[in-house]
Every structure is written in C-alpha cells, then in structure tokens.
C-alpha cells in the first residue's frame with residue numbers, strides 16, 4: 001500500500017490477522033489507531049515517509065499493544081518529522097531493526113538500550129546532540145549516526161559537579177525496582193503496584209549496563225569505535241568522539257567513568 005496518498009489508516013487492515021509484512025510508506029498518514037497493536041503476526045512494519053510526527057502530541061498506544069510487542073522485528077519510522085519517541089519503545093522486545101533516519105529527533109530515550117535484540121539502528125539526518133550510554137549495551141551490527149548535530153557538549157558546557165548522593169542513592173522503591181530488573185523478574189501492572197511498574201518501565205541503564213532508577217545524567221565523551229566494537233558505524237564526526245548521556249548505578253561506577 002506504498003505511495004497511495006492515504007491520509008488515514010485503512011481500518012480493514014485490522015482484519016488481516018495473518019499479515020506478517022505491512023508497507024504503508026510514502027503516504028500521508030498522521031495517526032495509527034491503537035487497535036493496530038492487536039495485529040497478531042506482524043513482523044515488519046514500514047511507515048516511512050508519512051506524517052506521524054505532525055500532530056503536536058503523537059499517540060503511540062498502537063505501538064505498545066500486547067500482540068505487536070511480541071512479534072515486531074522491523075520498524076521503519078524514517079521520514080516522519082518525528083520530534084520524539086515513546087519511552088516505552090523498549091517493550092518491543094524482539095525488535096532487530098529500527099529505522100529512524102530523516103526525522104527531527106533531538107534525543108532518543110535511554111530505554112532504547114534495553115532492546116536486547118536490536119542489531120540495526122539508523123539515526124542519520126536528525127538533530128541529535130548526544131546518545132544515551134545505554135546504547136553501549138546493544139550488540140549492533142550496523143549503527144548509522146551520520147548527519148546529526150553532535151557538537152561535543154562536554155567541552156562546550158562543563159556539567160556542574162554533583163555528589164554521589166544525587167546519582168546513586170535511591171528510595172526503598174528504587175532498591176526494590178533494581179532487584180526486579182537485575183534478576184529479570186517478570187512484572188505487570190496487575191501483580192505489583194502501578195507506581196512500581198512505572199518506576200520499572202522508566203529505568204535507564206548505567207554505563208556498566210546495570211539499571212538506574214533516576215533521570216540524572218552527565219555528558220561524557222567516548223570514542224564511538226570503542227563503544228560499538230561489533231558494529232559497522234556510519235558517522236561523519238571526524239574524531240569519532242561522541243557525547244553520551246551517562247547515568248550511574250553506584251558510587252563505584254560514578255568514580256570509574258567520571
């Protein structure tokens with residue numbers, strides 16, 4: 001259904017329960033209905049060159065449906081004027097390929113590093129200034145970060161010094177949540193309190209890969225060739241040094257990487 005100038009999502013698609021690949025690229029679609037998340041067999045979804053980023057508040061409920069988060073392996077959202085992504089995108093746990101090039105992304109959620117199966121990520125032609133350190137945990141085969149606005153903020157603005165209390169000491173809720181994440185214990189809103197679910201869903205990752213339950217980060221520079229050793233990196237930054245948003249799980253990590 002490529003290039004049909006569709007402005008709206010065709011709801012009869014929802015009846016195609018055995019559909020595995022759907023190409024809706026080069027249309028003018030602004031909204032996907034949340035029922036779309038119930039597609040039971042969809043593996044590849046190509047939505048490039050539409051207008052999903054045009055509404056002021058994008059509605060991403062379709063992307064987090066209980067069915068689609070299990071089956072989706074390829075998602076192409078390139079060329080959609082997107083200014084942001086949902087923090088919950090990490091729930092697409094089987095995602096291997098994510099195409100986000102040619103959007104207006106200034107940052108990407110740190111939770112993206114929780115996608116353990118992600119191998120191909122294209123972020124070129126955005127306005128990214130830094131990357132979350134959680135991406136260092138991904139075993140990329142291809143990472144395209146060319147044509148962004150990486151301008152080495154570490155040297156431009158020295159972060160104010162914060163104590164390890166700010167970074168590493170959490171509440172009892174945070175300590176409980178860290179244990180759940182560390183041992184990969186299954187959780188859902190119907191079995192634990194909603195506040196705990198929200199805390200768990202919003203977890204970031206430390207430079208070492210352990211979970212962090214706060215949003216405090218500092219900008220640190222790393223050589224992207226060291227961070228993504230297994231990947232083919234497409235990057236137009238000549239010295240390969242990139243700014244990373246770094247979160248810290250403990251005072252030990254704060255001392256080690258800061």
Ligand SMILES: [Zn+2]
Nearest residue numbers: 206208249253
């Ligand atoms: Zn750590």
